[in-house]
Amino acid sequence: MKLTLILAALGTFQDPLPLAPPESIGFDSAVLDSAIDYLAAEARNGSFPGAVLAVGRRGAVATITGVGKYGIDDPRRVSATTIYDLASLTKVIALTTSAAILVSAGRLDLDSRVIDYLPEFIGEGKGDVLVRHLLTHTSGLPPFRLLYEETDNPDSAWALAMRTDLENNPGDRYTYSDIGAMALAGVLEAVSGQRLDVFARENIFRPLGMTDTRFLPPETLRSRIAPTENDPWRGRILRGEVHDENAHRLGGVSGHAGLFSTATDLSHFALWLLDVYHDRVSDPLLSGVVLREFVTRQNQPTGSTRALGWDTPSATMSSAGSILDRSSFGHTGYTGTSIWIDPTRDMFMILLTNRVHPTRENIEIRRVRRELGDMVGRAASG
16 A cells, blocks of 8 residues: 555655654544645646655654645655745744743743844834734734845845835734744843744654754755755756845845744644643643643634644635635645644644745645645545
């Protein structure tokens, strides 16, 4: 059977994931096989050059499978160790998890003012912005601004971001904001005394054995990194260089984008979160109580699907599909990445693609995420 062969091949990893036959952890292997076939067909049809799907449940991984190729000029098949630009998954894997760890340690108060940590966070009404507002995208900050066009170095880009005016009063409206994520990274740096990449490496990636997860990947990893866009601003196909222009202008390390990882590493991460959520482990860094608070929909303002940093499934057109439990939490990334975790089913699904290669105009991933989510949901319905 296809999945059995995949699981056997994965046994050669130096730090292997806990693997299990699909049926032994409550999956219908035939439905999972159909999901893999679906992704392969979408790769052939041009929705993305390649994709890696990882699905797990009840403490083990049922499949972690690559389909398609690295890029238009790289016919190698992608795999569980292909490194992808995660884009906005940075916001939850690195940024939100770091914030939760600092809350667990009693070092960060979500209801403290941002300006108390960042004196440069100036402008009318910004003294009322709380850390909690940044996590729920209700700070009043705009979605983004073209920092990479308005400035020419990381320091000036950061200063301009922190001087960006609010568009509405804090707490009044949900507006998904990259600038808010940048500010939150600054808050965490002020609290921890470490830049986000260093704090995340020491407190998340290294303890979990996520050896391929990092900001600013070195040249030695380039051959394993899936390319992203043929970027008109930089005039080249990007490979190992963050796709997001503002993250690039900020030096490659930011709260909103910049992280690279593999399906293998993210599976370790998802299994860890499920263990913490269900109190199966007593983690010295992150408590189950804090994690459950962070992944619970806040309903602020009324109707928002946002938890603290994480998102939850919307009633319609969710990237999670329509089957996962409403308690699920997840996020998407602009480059074609997504992660969804369903604590009720005790399962996760991770999809990594480079749908922006060679152009960001390809938006088929929106449809693919929903259909794939329903397939995986049906596979775990038993």
